[in-house]
Amino acid sequence: MRTILYLIRKEFIQIFRNTFLARAIFGIPIVQMVILVPAVTFEIKNIELCVVDKDMSTESRQLISTLQGSEFFLLKHTTFNEKEADDMLNSDKCDLVLHIPVNFGRNIIREGNEKIMVAVNAINATSAQLAWAYMRGVLQDYNADLILQNLHTALPARMSVIEITNRFWYNPSLNYKYYMLPGILVILVTAIGLLLAGLNVVREKEIGTIEQMNVTPIRKYQFITAKLIPFLLIGLVDLAFGLLLGKILFNIPFNGSIAILFLFACLYLIAALGLALFLSTLASTQQQYLFVVFFILMIFILMSGIFTPAESMPLWAQKFNLINPAAYFMRVIRMVMLKGSGFRDILPDIRGIILIGIGTISLAIWRYRKTV
Amino acid sequence: MNRFIGFVKKEFMHIFRDVRTLVILFGIPAAQVLIFGYAVRTDIKNAGIAILDRSKDEISTGLVSKLESSDFFILKKNLQSGDEIDGSFKAGDIKAVLIFEKDFGKNLLHEGSASIEIIADGSEPNVANLVTSYTRAIINDYMLELNKPATDSFMPVEPEVKMYYNPNLESQYMFVPGVITIILVLICALMTSVAITREKEFGTMEVLLVSPLKPLHIILGKVTPYFILSLIDLIVILFLSWLVFDIPIKGSPLLLMLESMLYIMLGLSLGIMISTMSKTMQQAMFISLMGLMLPTIILSGFIFPVEYMPGIYRFLSPVIPPRWFIIIVKDIMIKGTGFTFVWKETLILVFMTIVFITISTFTFKRRLE
DSSP states (O other), rough: OOOHHHHHHHHHHHHHSSSSHHHHHHHHHHHIIIIGGGGOOOOOOEEEEEEEOOOOOOOHHHHHHHHHHHHTTEEEESSSSSHHHHHHTTTTTEEEEEEEEETTTHHHHHHEEEEEEEEEEESSSHHHHHHHHHHHHHHHHHHHHHHHTTTTTTSSSSEEEEEEEEEEETTOOOOHHHHHHHHHHHHHHIIIIIIIHHHHHHHHHTTTHHHHTSSSOOOOOHHOOOOOOHHHHHHHHHHHHHHHHHHHHHHOOOOOOOHHHHHHHHHHHHHHHHHHHHHHHHHHHHHHHHHHHHHHHHHHHHTTTTTSSSGOOOOOHHHHHHGGGGHHHHHHHIIIIIIITTTTTTHHHHHHHHHHHHHHHHHHHHOOOOOO | OOOHHHHHHHHHHHHHOOOOHHHHHHHHHHHHHHIIIIIIIIIOSSEEEEEEEESOHHHHHHHHHHHHHHHSSEEEESSSSHHHHHHHHHHHHOSEEEEEOOTHHHIIIIEEEEEEEEETTTTSHHHHHHHHHHHHHHHHHHHHHTTTTHHHTTTTTEEEEESSSTTTTTTTHHHHHHHHHHHHHHHHHHHHHHHHHHHHHHHHHHHHHHHHSSSSHHHHHHHHHHHHHHHHHHHHHHHHHHHHHHOOOOOOOOHHHHHHHHHHHHHHHHHHHHHOOOOSSHHHHHHHHHIIIIHHHHHSSSSOOOOGGGEEEEEEEESSHHHHHHHHHHHIIIIIIHHHHHHHHHHHHHHHHHHHHHHHHHHHHHOOO
């Protein structure tokens, strides 16, 4: 035990002697919080609209002003020329083009039916779907108005109407910062765990000091514990620091129990650090290690559901997430922080992360050799 | 010139000798294209929902089975009372709860109106939004069906939609240009900055500097292999996205290649700049990874549309080179437009490259004194 304490002290001295690292440990969270958390939003407002109005009747103008009146659309341009509208779509000057055909107004009144064409820039499928949904909503209202105005067009005797109300729990105004902050914290903790710990070991290998450690009588488990604990503490301190910043800067709520979150973070960091130590036994230079970690980090984070819903992924990807520690932490941190989920709610995740931790630590101990 | 070619050969040998780095160099792009193409989706599918049906009549069960039969939702739970809602959300397997009022069917038939409340889990705002709007759409369709004979004249204006560039609304159309953009800048900047600082850290830089090669040649020699490897990477990504996801290059492949070369040069000059600022490989890596990876993913418009970002970010985002290249790739690959549509973005990239090179020559010279 004494040996481990000495070793841990040595690690801390080494880490903080490197001023760049010491600064990075606290500088990176600040930069990430301040710059990245508020940046992300899927809130769609001001969809830029271009109208090709070939009719220029009272009805078409009425339709356009209904669209203008909605908070979602911003009328950018009106033209007669289809080519011009296509060019605007091509050059990203508008997101949506509405084509109103000739005799639009007359057909509505005489035939009671007319088709209009909507062209949406669909490269971003999500925005396109939302824009189209808003457009349909506005058109439905417009239709309802038309029917009321032209009572002579056979109004149904009785319509059955389902009234829909909706609410969002835990984040009533759908504030994206609530969603992003936990996600960014996961990246932060993971990056600290995987990068710093692994690089530390590989660096010792590369400059040869690891052989000095190898000739001492310390045991494998002592070496690994001593490498693990300092970075575990740094990770936890960074998490606390990040949470505090989130509270101060964005007033992010914390509905659950802080103790549960930190308990889970501990387990998560042990799993991540085990992985880092295992990977460091495979690499012989820092460059190699960095590329491997970069590769793994990217896959882990992007598949964990940080920006996109993890449940929408195909089955094999969801199976993969069973061995992806970041997926567990991503789910748990949002559940605990935003919904206030308790110990029993996250029990399956705790079980999963413990199994992964046992796996990675055993791999690390198995692969670490004291001989060259 | 001979000397220079010899030096480039030496650099190539350095890279090819290290199989692991090489695997990463080509493994990352391939894995990324596959992950983004197959796994990561921004839309919802099989989202868990729960029902709290206080009425349990023919109409409400009809609506529930309608929701179930769509690809979007899976009915996970039938709740008995409002108290169970919070617990179900906390357990985390449902995204929304639908509440039918008491006597839903009776009210609808006799009073002509009945109400449904949708409660969505706002901790994932994007999912909450999509789930709510999909549910609303399904309920509205159901309502029109119920009123079938009467609604034939209910839609005087019938909209028809045409999804341009991406008729099947595939997420890949958005992700492939993004992956190309991110991979190229990361590989270029990371690889060159590390390769140059490595020589510094090991002291071999001085050996190179006392050789008859000019500093400019040393730097050029260092980046040439990465220039060629990045181009191969680009071809691999384009080939994979064509082979696996059937995404063709609609515009001119030659123009796409030329623009990519410009962008690769920008990435390399960014790498050189990072290397002049850092003393150790660790520093170079931290700057490249932390400074480039996250801002690129978040601020370039790769996943989140730039137009909807809050105020200052719309001003911050233009500083990030990938933001412009992503537009170029989308225009040429997916929209099939020509140079007349991307000349502005191209000029911006040229300007940025010049700035990075100028900064690095100044800092590099100071080190040599």
